[in-house]
Amino acid sequence: xxxxxxxxxxxKIETKIVNEVKEFKSKTGSVPGLAVILVxxxxxxxxxxxxxxxxxxxxGFYSVTHEMPxxxxxxxxxxxxxxxxxxxxxxxxxxxxxxxxxxxxxxxLELVNPSKDVDGFHPYNVGRLMIGLDGFVPCTPLGxxxxxxxxxxxxxxxxxxxxxxxxIVGKPMASLLLNANATVEICHIFTxxxxxxxxxxxxxxxGVGVINLIKEDMVKDDAIIIDIGINRADNGKLVGDVDFxxxxxxxxxxxxxxxxxxxxxxxxxxxxxxxxxKMHANERE
Numbered sequence: 001x002x003x004x005x006x007x008x009x010x011x012k013i014e015t016k017i018v019n020e021v022k023e024f025k026s027k028t029g030s031v032p033g034l035a036v037i038l039v040x041x042x043x044x045x046x047x048x049x050x051x052x053x054x055x056x057x058x059x060g061f062y063s064v065t066h067e068m069p070x071x072x073x074x075x076x077x078x079x080x081x082x083x084x085x086x087x088x089x090x091x092x093x094x095x096x097x098x099x100x101x102x103x104x105x106x107x108x109l110e111l112v113n114p115s116k117d118v119d120g121f122h123p124y125n126v127g128r129l130m131i132g133l134d135g136f137v138p139c140t141p142l143g144x145x146x147x148x149x150x151x152x153x154x155x156x157x158x159x160x161x162x163x164x165x166x167x168i169v170g171k172p173m174a175s176l177l178l179n180a181n182a183t184v185e186i187c188h189i190f191t192x193x194x195x196x197x198x199x200x201x202x203x204x205x206x207g208v209g210v211i212n213l214i215k216e217d218m219v220k221d222d223a224i225i226i227d228i229g230i231n232r233a234d235n236g237k238l239v240g241d242v243d244f245x246x247x248x249x250x251x252x253x254x255x256x257x258x259x260x261x262x263x264x265x266x267x268x269x270x271x272x273x274x275x276x277x278k279m280h281a282n283e284r285e
Contacts, residue, residue, distance in 0.1 A: 001254060002254075003253075004260060009263075009267070011263075014267060021059055025060070032277035033062040033091050034052070034061055034063045034092040034273045035064050035090045036052060036053075036063070036066065037066045038065055038067050038096045039068045039100060040100055041070065053065060055266045056270070074107070074108075077099075077103065077108055081093065081112055085112070085113040088280075091118075091280055092117075092277075093113070109121045115280065116276060118273050119139065120138040122136075126167075129172055136272050136275075137176065139266075141169060141172045144176075144205065144261060146267075148224075153253065158182050158183065159183050160174075160184050160201065160204075161197055161204050162186045162187065162205045163194065163198065163208060163214070170186060171186075185197055185200070199219070200220075201219075201223055202223060204225050204226065206226070207227075207241065211231045215246065215247070216246040216247050216250060219247050219250055224253045225251045227242040227254070227257050228241070230258070238257060240255075244257070
């Protein structure tokens with residue numbers, strides 16, 4: 001069994017981005033800029049945003065966080081997004097989800113300029129991904145693909161089972177795998193007899209937020225396990241959706257939690273923001 005080390009790969013990607021930012025700055029006189037909207041006091045969201053800010057600092061990006069109260073109006077968030085869409089110093093706009101119940105999340109995500117949609121959530125970018133065109137891809141599934149590529153794991157023709165059908169992870173993950181010529185099956189909360197499906201998987205990708213959902217008897221020998229889940233156990237430890245200790249004995253590759261997919265998500269956000277900055281610089285030339 002080999003660990004898929006997202007921490008090591010993300011550090012390698014960051015080093016590459018640092019060098020590209022220096023080159024970009026000497027060529028354009030500016031640095032890539034990322035703006036984040038954070039609504040309310042959710043500790044997990046605040047922690048994520050803080051990690052993203054630190055990552056921006058490490059690679060030399062300009063970053064700004066718009067912190068807004070829980071009872072903010074739809075109109076106030078929309079005004080901020082329009083302002084960021086028009087700001088030439090901002091290349092990427094990130095809306096930290098979930099948003100409070102009074103906010104129409106779909107409308108907010110659709111308001112972000114698709115060329116600044118570094119999270120890949122705008123329907124324009126979702127559509128481009130679906131038909132295999134270049135655009136912005138959600139950071140977590142994109143990070144998974146980078147990880148598989150780094151370890152020279154061939155996806156073509158493999159049976160890939162995705163457990164979880166969210167717009168943020170499951171659906172874009174399935175599209176990326178399909179675009180890479182895998183045979184893809186998507187399972188979710190309503191799937192009958194999950195084990196019957198997971199036992200088929202050459203590559204099993206799980207992201208639903210249920211501790212120990214995937215047990216040893218649900219995985220075939222030598223399968224590749226990508227654990228996208230992140231949960232806090234009763235003892236305070238961060239764990240995934242896979243019973244790591246027991247499943248690791250059977251599989252050929254597995255991602256640890258933490259240190260697997262998580263760091264790759266942040267690395268892909270940086271990568272997408274740099275891509276947006278280059279795109280905008282070319283448009284200005």
